[in-house]
Structures are given as structure tokens and as C-alpha cells.
Amino acid sequence: MTGIIQQIVFVIVLIGGITIFSLKMKKIIRNIKLGKDLDLSGNTGQRIKKMLLIAFGQKKMFKNLIPAFFHLLIYIGFIIINIEILEIILDGILGKHRIFFSDLGMNATLYSFIINTFEFLALGVIIACVAFLIRRHFLGIKRFQHSDLKRWPKLDADIILYVEIVLMGCFLFWNASDQSLQKIYASGGGTPENAAIYVETGTFYLSSLLMPLLSGMGEGSLILLERTMWWGHIVGILIFLNYIPYSKHFHIMMAFPNTYFSRLQPQGEIYNMPEITREIEMMMNPDAAQSGEEAPPPSKFGAKDVTDLNWKNLLDAYSCTECGRCTAACPANQTGKLLSPRKIMMDTRDRLEEIGNNIDKKGADFEDGKSLVSDEYITEEELRACTTCNACVEECPININPLDIIYELRRNLIMEESKAPGEWNSMFTNIENNAAPWQFSQQDRLKWKDDLNDENK
Amino acid sequence: MSEDKMTVPTMAELLAKGEKPEILFWVGCAGSFDQRAQKITIAFVKILNKLKIPFAVLGTEESCTGDPARRAGNEFLFQMTAKTNIEVLNAYEVQKIVTTCPHCFNTLKNEYPALGGNYDVVHHSTFLQMLINEGKLKVEGGQAFKGKRITFHDSCYLGRANNIYEAPREVLETLDAELTEMKSCKTKGLCCGAGGAQMFKEEEKGEIRVNQKRVNQALETKADIIAAACPFCMTMMTDGVKEKDKQESVKVYDLAELIADAQNL
Numbered sequence: 076m077t078g079i080i081q082q083i084v085f086v087i088v089l090i091g092g093i094t095i096f097s098l099k100m101k102k103i104i105r106n107i108k109l110g111k112d113l114d115l116s117g118n119t120g121q122r123i124k125k126m127l128l129i130a131f132g133q134k135k136m137f138k139n140l141i142p143a144f145f146h147l148l149i150y151i152g153f154i155i156i157n158i159e160i161l162e163i164i165l166d167g168i169l170g171k172h173r174i175f176f177s178d179l180g181m182n183a184t185l186y187s188f189i190i191n192t193f194e195f196l197a198l199g200v201i202i203a204c205v206a207f208l209i210r211r212h213f214l215g216i217k218r219f220q221h222s223d224l225k226r227w228p229k230l231d232a233d234i235i236l237y238v239e240i241v242l243m244g245c246f247l248f249w250n251a252s253d254q255s256l257q258k259i260y261a262s263g264g265g266t267p268e269n270a271a272i273y274v275e276t277g278t279f280y281l282s283s284l285l286m287p288l289l290s291g292m293g294e295g296s297l298i299l300l301e302r303t304m305w306w307g308h309i310v311g312i313l314i315f316l317n318y319i320p321y322s323k324h325f326h327i328m329m330a331f332p333n334t335y336f337s338r339l340q341p342q343g344e345i346y347n348m349p350e351i352t353r354e355i356e357m358m359m360n361p362d363a364a365q366s367g368e369e370a371p372p373p374s375k376f377g378a379k380d381v382t383d384l385n386w387k388n389l390l391d392a393y394s395c396t397e398c399g400r401c402t403a404a405c406p407a408n409q410t411g412k413l414l415s416p417r418k419i420m421m422d423t424r425d426r427l428e429e430i431g432n433n434i435d436k437k438g439a440d441f442e443d444g445k446s447l448v449s450d451e452y453i454t455e456e457e458l459r460a461c462t463t464c465n466a467c468v469e470e471c472p473i474n475i476n477p478l479d480i481i482y483e484l485r486r487n488l489i490m491e492e493s494k495a496p497g498e499w500n501s502m503f504t505n506i507e508n509n510a511a512p513w514q515f516s517q518q519d520r521l522k523w524k525d526d527l528n529d530e531n532k
Numbered sequence: 533m534s535e536d537k538m539t540v541p542t543m544a545e546l547l548a549k550g551e552k553p554e555i556l557f558w559v560g561c562a563g564s565f566d567q568r569a570q571k572i573t574i575a576f577v578k579i580l581n582k583l584k585i586p587f588a589v590l591g592t593e594e595s596c597t598g599d600p601a602r603r604a605g606n607e608f609l610f611q612m613t614a615k616t617n618i619e620v621l622n623a624y625e626v627q628k629i630v631t632t633c634p635h636c637f638n639t640l641k642n643e644y645p646a647l648g649g650n651y652d653v654v655h656h657s658t659f660l661q662m663l664i665n666e667g668k669l670k671v672e673g674g675q676a677f678k679g680k681r682i683t684f685h686d687s688c689y690l691g692r693a694n695n696i697y698e699a700p701r702e703v704l705e706t707l708d709a710e711l712t713e714m715k716s717c718k719t720k721g722l723c724c725g726a727g728g729a730q731m732f733k734e735e736e737k738g739e740i741r742v743n744q745k746r747v748n749q750a751l752e753t754k755a756d757i758i759a760a761a762c763p764f765c766m767t768m769m770t771d772g773v774k775e776k777d778k779q780e781s782v783k784v785y786d787l788a789e790l791i792a793d794a795q796n797l
Contacts, residue, residue: 345603345643355615406725407738410740461728464692464727465688465693506609519564523574526570
């Protein structure tokens with residue numbers, strides 16, 4: 076391809092990649108807004124601090140050092156190596172080669188220092204990805220072998236790791252082929268006009284170790300390799316960008332808003348239902364009710380489907396990276412019950428995607444007659460197994476709250492569907508009639524005092 | 533001490549005398565009715581009496597806080613119960629509440645404010661810790677526990693729900709016993725299986741009961757005593773120890789019982 080065609084193709088690919096990504100993001104934001112309102116404004120300072128510590132600083136990951144270390148390698152690697160994307164994009168649009176060095180006059184020592192840093196980080200990413208593949212497949216870690224991870228979620232996790240290895244490989248082989256070309260021109264060989272492009276950059280240590288692999292290649296095939304790796308790297312990144320919103324890898328973006336909006340109240344606190352408070356106040360004080368404002372329209376209590384949840388619950392669902400730390404810590408799951416907090420999040424997201432797709436294909440009014448609490452998604456048995464111990468909430472590295480969703484679904488089961496185990500109904504009746512969950516009279520609440528005084532007579 | 537009659541005044545009695553206690557001791561349903569938990573209540577009252585801390589209970593005016601109803605999903609029942617309690621508490625102008633139940637503690641402290649009930653609520657583990665730190669509570673009979681191994685079982689509603697991990701441990705440290713931790717402790721503490729209204733129903737189908745799994749962890753520490761700070765954990769751990777037929781060698785006690793015992797109360 077000649078220069079100008081390459082530039083045009085590059086601009087089209089770049090704009091195309093970013094446009095498709097933006098359209099998908101628009102849909103996801105629309106889907107999240109299908110959730111009920113929840114006012115999480117204010118406390119900006121506290122929220123920013125939380126986001127910086129937990130998302131940016133990965134504080135909660137460091138509860139477990141080995142995965143935290145490898146995760147950090149990939150994270151730093153990706154963030155820093157992506158600075159190189161800026162140069163690649165400028166080169167692509169302007170038809171330049173290593174524009175920071177060739178046209179913007181960056182000092183050779185500095186330039187090779189930067190690229191060398193990127194290369195070591197790239198190696199770090201490759202090592203971490205390999206370590207993660209081994210962890211995931213061969214170390215018998217229960218949360219990775221769990222029944223939640225079938226088909227797509229299982230494949231997805233592997234695709235991410237392989238793609239990251241390939242992207243880093245492209246970067247290293249791009250540099251290796253570039254240096255092989257530089258070597259040819261430095262020794263006076265090759266086509267003179269190409270020699271002006273592949274100017275000497277100084278040694279990139281890691282990729283230079285790959286040069287012997289390319290030693291048999293001539294100028295033409297080296298240029299082809301160099302171009303393929305360059306295009307492979309940038310097109311790979313654009314494809315990956317568009318893959319992310321369909322993948323558990325979405326957490327790399329969503330972790331930031333998700334931790335920002337995460338709960339500031341103690342974990343033990345359940346969100347109050349003001350609509351019920353209003354009804355009870357009217358029951359207890361009918362005079363005030365008559366003089367007060369008109370009763371709000373009756374709403375559904377709790378959540379049966381994802382659109383009955385609040386937008387933060389839905390943001391949580393899109394942020395989940397399916398690591399399964401929640402499920403591994405869940406006392407119900409550890410003892411063989413059906414409940415898995417990770418599955419609560421995955422089901423919420425999958426159901427929301429289903430509703431979103433229905434809106435796109437069949438219009439906003441389309442009802443498919445399904446719901447989140449159903450045999451297809453979350454069952455009553457799962458919801459009933461929860462001890463509300465907050466272990467899942469505590470574990471999540473990006474402050475996802477599966478318990479919030481469980482509470483909302485339980486509220487609907489009890490208050491709308493009247494579905495409760497018989498023992499719970501007895502407990503409710505006892506609280507209502509005797510002011511205690513057991514069948515004891517409220518008049519006997521001080522009987523223990525008699526025992527105490529008998530003992531002390 | 534045992535010569536004296538224990539005093540447990542109610543708010544109503546004190547009001548009739550024109551008095552107001554420093555603290556309201558919220559006994560809770562388990563503390564009132566459960567035979568095992570009653571012993572925790574009594575131990576705590578003995579400590580309050582010994583230290584001459586002016587307190588009162590609500591007695592027959594106390595109701596369930598509504599915690600199990602709310603966590604099961606019955607928000608109506610929770611709010612009705614909560615509103616009734618708040619009316620009683622506000623009528624007595626209660627300011628400070630101490631409770632031996634982490635579930636009552638969490639609900640009163642974190643969930644009543646949204647319904648108009650604002651109190652300074654303290655769990656008895658924190659309360660005991662404060663008394664120790666202020667030098668008011670001196671555990672001199674701590675010899676009784678010399679050479680014993682104690683492992684503390686974190687209650688979810690103290691720990692993760694409210695970030696109280698150190699207070700109960702500091703209380704146990706005064707006993708001059710050897711403290712040992714279970715495999716899962718503090719933020720990673722494993723639930724006893726009773727929370728979220730599970731206490732009031734059969735567990736869902738599974739491979740093992742939650743309390744059995746937790747008791748296995750406790751027994752692995754080779755502790756002589758499992759210390760708890762929650763009446764529901766008490767039931768679950770006691771049952772689990774019995775199922776393992778270890779009730780002779782491993783005892784489950786509440787913090788208040790251990791402190792009262794160390795003081796020969």
C-alpha cells in the first residue's frame with residue numbers, strides 16, 4: 076500500500092472502530108438508565124477518594140498478593156503502553172513513522188528509554204497473562220472451575236488473555252522488524268527511499284533479542300512484517316475496544332464509575348423504602364394522611380425484573396468481571412447451596428442485555444413475558460439461601476453489591492408474590508402478634524429477670 | 533456481690549420515680565426468650581450492676597427490631613415494628629442504647645434513623661471495651677482462663693456490617709488466655725448461618741450446614757472456648773459443637789459471660 080492509501084484506510088478504520096464502540100456504549104448507558112432512580116449525588120470528595128483507592132489504586136485486590144501482583148502488571152502495562160497508541164495514531168493519520176522521534180524531535184536517549192520501558196511492561200503483561208491462564212486452567216482454583224462459568228463466560232476469560240498476549244507480541248515484533256530494517260539501511264543496503272523512513276532509533280533491548288528469528292528475511296519481507304505488526308497492533312486494539320463491552324473485561328472502564336458511586340453507608344444498612352414509610356405513617360396517623368398530600372401511585376414493591384432494580388444495581392452488573400471472589404466467600408455457596416453472588420450479577424446483566432436487545436429489535440413497548448426471578452435466571456431457592464452476611468460485598472474488588480439485588484428480589488417475593496417458606500410466615504405472624512419472631516408473649520419479656528433473682532436469693 | 537439482689541429497672545419504673553438512666557439496655561428477643569441467650573443477658577446485667585452503671589430495660593414495652601422481617605423481604609412488617617419501637621424510644625427520650633445482639637445493634641443504629649429514630653447505639657463488645665479502656669472494668673479474676681485457648685467467631689453484623697473487629701478481641705485479651713484465630717476471620721469471617729432470617733427456617737439444600745463448616749474451622753484451632761458476641765451465632769455454634777459431640781471439651785461463651793465469669797459474678 077502506498078502512503079496515502081494507508082493513511083485513508085487508517086482514518087476510516089480508526090473512526091469506524093471508535094464509532095461502533097460509541098454506539099454500543101450509548102446502548103449500555105440507555106440500558107443502565109432503565110433502572111429506577113437513585114440519588115447518589117453529593118459527597119464528591121469522599122467518592123473520588125474511594126474511586127482512587129479502590130479502582131485506580133486497586134486496594135481491595137491486594138488482599139490476595141499473588142493475583143494482585145499479576146493483575147497490577149497487566150494494568151500498569153496496558154495503561155502505560157497505551158501512550159504508544161498516541162504515537163501510532165499520529166503516525167497513521169499523518170503517514171509518518173515514529174513521529175515522536177522522527178518529526179517531533181524527541182531526544183534519542185529519551186525515545187529509546189520510553190520504548191524500552193514499554194517493552195519491559197509488554198513482557199510483564201505476557202508473563203502475567205500466561206500466569207493467569209495457568210491459574211485459571213491448571214491450579215484447580217474452585218472459583219474458576221465453578222458451574223457459573225460455562226460456554227461464553229469461560230471462553231471470554233481465555234480470549235481476553237490470548238488477545239493481550241497477541242497485542243503485546245505485535246508490539247515486540249513490530250520493534251524487532253523495525254530494528255532489523257534499520258540494521259540493513261545502516262550498513263548501506265536496501266532501497267534508499269525506505270532508509271529515510273527507518274531511521275536509527277537506538278537499541279530496544281527486548282525486541283532486539285527477537286531479531287535473530289528474522290535474520291533470514293530480506294528488506295521486502297521485513298517491511299511486510301513491520302507493517303503487519305503495526306497494523307495488527309492498532310487494529311487489534313480497536314477490535315479489542317469493541318469487544319470489551321460484550322465481555323467481562325468491561326470492568327477496566329466500569330470499575331471507575333462503579334467505585335465512585337459505591338455505597339458510603341455501613342454495609343449492614345438496607346436502603347429504606349419511603350413508599351412504605353408513607354403508607355405506614357398514614358395507617359398510624361390517619362388525620363395527617365387526610366390533610367397531607369395525595370398518596371403516591373401504587374408502585375411495585377421490590378424487584379421482579381431488572382428494570383425494577385435501581386441504576387446502580389445495573390451499573391454493578393455491567394461492571395462485574397466474573398472473578399468469583401464473592402462466590403468463593405459466600406457461606407451458602409461454600410456449603411453447596413445453589414446461591415452464587417457472581418451468578419446474581421451475571422444473570423442481572425444478561426437479562427438487562429436481553430431487554431436492551433428487545434428494545435432495539437422490537438421496540439420499547441415489547442414485553443417478552445420473562446423476568447429476572449425465574450427458572451431461566453435467578454430462582455427462589457437461590458434467593459432464600461442468602462444469610463445476608465456481606466461476605467460477597469466485602470470481597471468484590473470494585474465494590475459491586477450483590478446483596479442489594481438479593482434484598483430487592485426478596486422484597487418482591489414476599490410483598491408482591493406472597494412467596495415465603497412456611498417458617499418465615501410463622502415468624503412474620505409472631506412478630507406481628509407477639510412482637511418477637513418466636514411464639515412468646517410480649518408480657519413475658521422480663522421473665523429472665525426472675526431467673527436472675529431466683530439465682531441470687 | 534451475689535448477696536445483693538440484682539436490679540433490673542424498667543424505663544417505666546424509672547419514669548415513675550422521675551429518673552432517667554444513662555443507658556437503655558436493649559435486651560432483644562433472643563436475650564429475652566432464648567434460654568441460652570438469657571444467660572448472656574444475665575451476665576451483662578451482672579456487669580452493669582457491679583459497675584453501678586445506671587441502666588434500664590424496656591421490659592414488656594420492647595419489641596423485635598424487625599431485622600429478620602426486613603431481611604426476609606417483609607418491609608411492611610419491619611417498618612411497622614420499627615415505627616412502634618421508635619415511638620416508645622422517643623417517648624422515653626432515649627439517647628444511648630446498649631445491646632448484646634449485633635442484629636438489633638445494626639438495625640437500631642443504621643436503619644432506624646431513616647424512620648425517625650436517632651440514638652447513640654453501642655454493641656456490648658464496644659461497651660465492654662470502653663469500660664476496660666477507661667479503667668472502670670478490671671478483669672482481676674482473669675486467672676480462671678490461664679492456659680486456655682480462646683477463638684473468637686466474628687458476627688457478620690458486627691464485623692463486615694459495621695467494621696467492629698477489634699473491640700471484642702480487646703475484651704478477650706484481658707482474660708489472660710491464649711487467643712487464636714480461625715482460618716476465616718475478621719473481614720473474611722465465615723457466617724454462622726443464621727443471618728438474613730435463616731435462623732427462622734431450615735437451610736436450603738446443600739452439602740453441609742453453614743454452622744457445621746464454621747464449627748469445623750473453630751475446632752481446627754484446638755481452642756477450649758469459642759467466644760461469640762451474638763445470640764444467633766451462639767445458637768449456631770453451640771448446635772454445631774454438639775453435632776460434633778465436642779460439647780464436653782469445647783464451650784461456647786459470649787464475651788459478657790466470659791467477663792462476668794472472670795469476675796466471679
